Amino acid sequence: MTTARSIQPLLVDSLDEAIIELRARGLRISSARRLVLDVLFAADRPVSADEIADGLGRLPPLDLTSVYRNLEMLEDVGLVRHVHLGHGPGLYTLAATDEEGYLVCDSCGEVRRLEQGALDEIKLAIRSASGYEPRFTHFPLTGLCPACVAEADDD
Amino acid sequence: MTTARSIQPLLVDSLDEAIIELRARGLRISSARRLVLDVLFAADRPVSADEIADGLGRLPPLDLTSVYRNLEMLEDVGLVRHVHLGHGPGLYTLAATDEEGYLVCDSCGEVRRLEQGALDEIKLAIRSASGYEPRFTHFPLTGLCPACVAEADDD
DNA sequence: ATACTTGCAAATGATTTGCCAGTGT
DNA sequence: ACACTGGCAAATCATTTGCAAGTAT
Numbered sequence: 001m002t003t004a005r006s007i008q009p010l011l012v013d014s015l016d017e018a019i020i021e022l023r024a025r026g027l028r029i030s031s032a033r034r035l036v037l038d039v040l041f042a043a044d045r046p047v048s049a050d051e052i053a054d055g056l057g058r059l060p061p062l063d064l065t066s067v068y069r070n071l072e073m074l075e076d077v078g079l080v081r082h083v084h085l086g087h088g089p090g091l092y093t094l095a096a097t098d099e100e101g102y103l104v105c106d107s108c109g110e111v112r113r114l115e116q117g118a119l120d121e122i123k124l125a126i127r128s129a130s131g132y133e134p135r136f137t138h139f140p141l142t143g144l145c146p147a148c149v150a151e152a153d154d155d
Numbered sequence: 156m157t158t159a160r161s162i163q164p165l166l167v168d169s170l171d172e173a174i175i176e177l178r179a180r181g182l183r184i185s186s187a188r189r190l191v192l193d194v195l196f197a198a199d200r201p202v203s204a205d206e207i208a209d210g211l212g213r214l215p216p217l218d219l220t221s222v223y224r225n226l227e228m229l230e231d232v233g234l235v236r237h238v239h240l241g242h243g244p245g246l247y248t249l250a251a252t253d254e255e256g257y258l259v260c261d262s263c264g265e266v267r268r269l270e271q272g273a274l275d276e277i278k279l280a281i282r283s284a285s286g287y288e289p290r291f292t293h294f295p296l297t298g299l300c301p302a303c304v305a306e307a308d309d310d
Numbered sequence: 311a312t313a314c315t316t317g318c319a320a321a322t323g324a325t326t327t328g329c330c331a332g333t334g335t
Numbered sequence: 336a337c338a339c340t341g342g343c344a345a346a347t348c349a350t351t352t353g354c355a356a357g358t359a360t
Binding site: 103105107117119133135145 | 162239258260261262269272273274276277279280281283284285286287288289290291292293294295296297298299300301304307
Binding site for chain 1: 317
C-alpha cells in the first residue's frame with residue numbers, strides 16, 4: 001500500500017521538452033497522449049481523469065482507459081503525479097508545476113495551497129521532529145481553517 | 156469533497172461507556188453493532204471494514220453492508236474515524252484511542268506512528284505557518300523514511 | 311513493418327442504496 | 336407494537352485488465 005509511483009520527479013519547462021523526454025524513452029506521441037499533456041499543461045489546478053478525458057470540450061471525449069493508461073505511464077516517467085484531496089477521484093498535475101502542499105479544511109472543505117515559505121517551515125519541523133524527509137505530493141494537510149476555528153470558538 | 160464526517164470526537168474509556176452513549180441517542184445495540192465495537196476496541200491498529208466483518212474469526216462473517224452502515228453511524232456520533240494510509244481501503248479506529256499522526260514512506264511503504272512530542276511540534280509549526288488548526292486524523296504525513304533517505308544518498 | 315497505443319467490453323475493489331424481513335426496546 | 340437494523344441483491348464510482356484493431360516511427 002505505497003503512496004507514490006515515482007519518487008523522482010522529471011521537471012520540464014514546456015510541452016516540447018516533455019515530448020522530447022518521452023521520445024528519448026522510446027514512447028510515441030499519439031493524439032490521445034498529446035491531449036492528456038495539453039490539458040495538464042493548461043490546467044492551473046489538479047484535474048481528474050474525467051476532466052482530462054473531456055479535454056477542452058473534445059467530442060467525443062477520450063476514452064477513460066487511455067487517459068488512465070497515459071497518466072500511469074506519465075507518472076512512471078516522473079512527469080506527472082496525483083493527489084487525493086478528499087474522497088473524490090485522484091487529481092493529476094504536472095510534477096514540473098511543483099504543486100505541492102495543499103491545505104483542506106475538515107469543516108468547510110476549503111482547499112488552498114501553502115505558500116513556499118510556510119511549506120518550508122513545516123517541512124523543517126517535520127524533518128527535525130521525525131527524521132523523515134517530508135513530501136507533500138500525495139495527501140494534503142487537513143484541519144480547521146482560520147474561519148472555522150473562529151466559528152468553533154463562538155460556541 | 157470534505158475529508159471528515161464528524162469534527163467533534165466522542166471520547167469514551169470503555170465499550171460500556173460507548174454503549175451508554177449510543178443508547179442515549181436512541182440507538183440500539185444489535186449483535187452486529189456490538190461485534191463492530193468489540194473489534195474496534197480489541198484492535199491495536201486501524202482496521203478495514205473487511206477485517207471488522209470477519210470479526211474475530213466469526214463464521215459466517217458479518218455482512219459488509221452492516222459493517223459500513225455501523226461505521227458510518229459511529230463516525231457520525233464521533234466514536235469512530237477512519238484514515239487513508241495509501242491506496243487501500245479506509246481503515247477505522249476508535250476516536251478515543253486517539254490514533255493520530257501516521258508517517259508513511261513513499262519509497263518502502265513503512266507505516267509508523269508519530270510520538271506525541273513530535274506530533275505537537277509539527278502541529279505548532281503548521282499552526283504558526285498557516286493559521287490552520289491541524290488535525291492528523293484523516294491522512295498520514297508522507298515522505299522518505301530515514302533508511303530510504305540514506306539509501307538515496309548513496310546513489 | 312512492427313511494436314506501441316487506442317477503444318470497447320468486461321472485471322475489479324471499495325462503498326452505497328433499496329428493500330423487506332428480523333429484532334431490540 | 337414499532338421503529339431501528341440486518342442481510343441480500345443490485346447499483347455506483349474509480350480504476351484496471353484483456354484483446355483485437357489502429358497508428359506512430
